[in-house]
Amino acid sequence: MKAVENGGTSIGIKAKDGVVLAVEKIINSKLLVPGKNKRIQTIDRHIGVAYSGLLPDGRHFVNRGRDEALSFRSTYKTPVSLPHLMDRLGLYVQNYTCYNSVRPFGIVSIVGGVDDNGPHLYMIEPSGAYWGYTGAATGKGRQTAKSELEKLNFEELTVREAVKQAARIIHQAHEDNKDKDYELEISWCSLEETGGKHEFVPEELLQEAIQYAQEDDEEEEEEDTEMAN
Incomplete structure (x- = not known):
């Protein structure tokens, strides 16, 4: 769990019309190519995953999920349901805690x-x-993120609004890692917005969400300054 607790923050939001996944990908070196080593991946056309922890473990988890989804589709000629997929993945991950020849997964995944x-x-x-x-x-900023998530009205929240809220929450949670730069990844899956397909949000919407998060942070700083005076 240390790898998870020290990793970048990952969050998931279930809105009334879809889901949004967001990840704070810490940039440990200026030599890294932007946009590579993504922490959000697609398991099946309609299912995405975000994870905090060890990158190789995350890739293995995603590949296993893809194998399960493909096996279900080839057998039953229909896409796998998320509850069924979670049953299968839960058993698979649990098996890695049963034998001394393997170690447990070093990730926590949001699907x-x-x-x-x-x-x-x-x-x-x-x-x-x-x-x-x-x-x-x-991830490292999970406590801050949970506190902010609890303030949201999920029954009225749309995925477009959730994208902005996800950017704001990740930006606030980054305070625990503020000595390091980060790259924001956000994906969504919605029948109305994406036709039921899991995909990364458009660049225009991503930049709009980042600007919203920065403006919200500036407003809070101004309020804190006024209260201090």
Whole structure:
């Protein structure tokens, strides 16, 4: 869990019309190419995952999820449901805690998507245990992120609004890592906005969300200054 607790913050938001995933990807070197080593990946057309912790473990988890989704689709000729996928992945992750020849996964993953029953959001831990959420957070800034998520009205929140809120929350949670630069990744999945497909938000919307987060941070600083005076 140390790898998770010291990793960049990841959050998931289940809005009324879809899900939003966001990740604070810490930039440890100026030599890294922007946009590479993404922490948000697609498992199936309608399912995405964000994770905090060890990058190789995250890739292995995603590949296993893709194998499960492909196996289900080839057998039943229909896309896998997220609850079924989580059952399978939960068992797989839990198996890595049962034998001394392997170690547990060094990640906590937030998995979200949409199907005929609406949006779904889950978080799965290294133990293999998972729960359904309306808002989930993991990583170094998880406590700050959870506090901000609890203030949201998920029943009225749209995915477009959730994108802005996700950027704001990640920006606030970054205070725990403020000595390092970070790159913001945000994806969404919505029947209305993306046709049920999990994909990264358009660059224009991403920049709009980043600007919203920065302006909100400036307003809070001004309020704190006024109160101090």
